[in-house]
Amino acid sequence: MAENRGNGVFRGTEGHMAEVVERNIKALLNRRKQEDHTRTASERISDAVTKFTGSMLFVVIHLVMFGTWVVWNLGWLGLPPFDESFVVLAMFASVEAIFLSTFVLISQNRSNIQADKRADLDLQVSLLAEHEITRLVTLVTAIAKKMDIDEAHDPEINELAKDVQPEKVMDTMEKHQESLKKEKA
Template identity: 60%
Template sequence: MRESDSDQSMASVVSRNIAALLERRQAEERTKRTQERVADAITTFTGSMPFVYIHLALFGGWILVNSGWLSIFPRFDPTFVMLAMFASVEAIFLSTFVLISQNRMQASADRRAELNLHIDLLAEHEVTRIITLLTAIGEKLGVDESRNPELEELTKDVQPEKVLDTMDQVEQENKEE
């Protein structure tokens, strides 16, 4: 196989995977509930510069009018209590919308992490089986490397629960130090 043939087959695999991921993302977007769409739209807008400009103009105008610097308008909130109330209520709602969007994004990230773990475990299992097969072939052919002590350890399947237990134990030991 020529290098260009290899590049094309790799490109087709990559293209297929990209298309599958994009289709999945679009399907998830289509199945979003109305309240999720609203929360996302609000979060997207509030995280934009037009939102900042609008607030700069509104709050700036409010302050200028109520501090007496723009005398063409009557002062309607000289103590700025209403401004503080509006800003506080807005902050409550905006933080709620941001949290809704973040919770959904975290759930999506958790699903991707679980998929990654599953794929990693499958790949680990496949590599272990390949090493076992290659070791057997090496022994049959009399290849000295097949007697490498590291190979014996590599032929053992990884048990994720034991890895997690060990990680927890090491983390706990580090906290105690």
């Protein structure tokens, strides 16, 4: 049976969420809100422009605007053309593209910084979990040896009981990448 607590979190034997998970979710949401409040005016503007330009409303506005421009200057509306060679339209579209790409790059740079922070957090959590698991392997192996369980003498367990050194893992990864590059060349 599941029960609903007053805080809106579903708890019980089914769908149970540990308190620490709930706390972590709240902490991450609070951090995200805090980061949003510390954005500069230019970051807010570039995010707003990027959000709008990535919408269907933006596409529809441009279809209507450019479509009207083309139809008008082809003379189909019976109005005098103001850009028969479409040079002004091309210039307008080019300048708009320059500004839009700049706004998108500003937003992407900020997103990359946030992604790097999250990747660093993921790495730290993974390293902590690896360290804790290594300690558990050591403890369980000692218990298994005390109980004279055959698997406690498996040579692979000694490897598992060693702490991973991230700098050595990264060095090894870089060596393998360099050797792959040499093989391709």
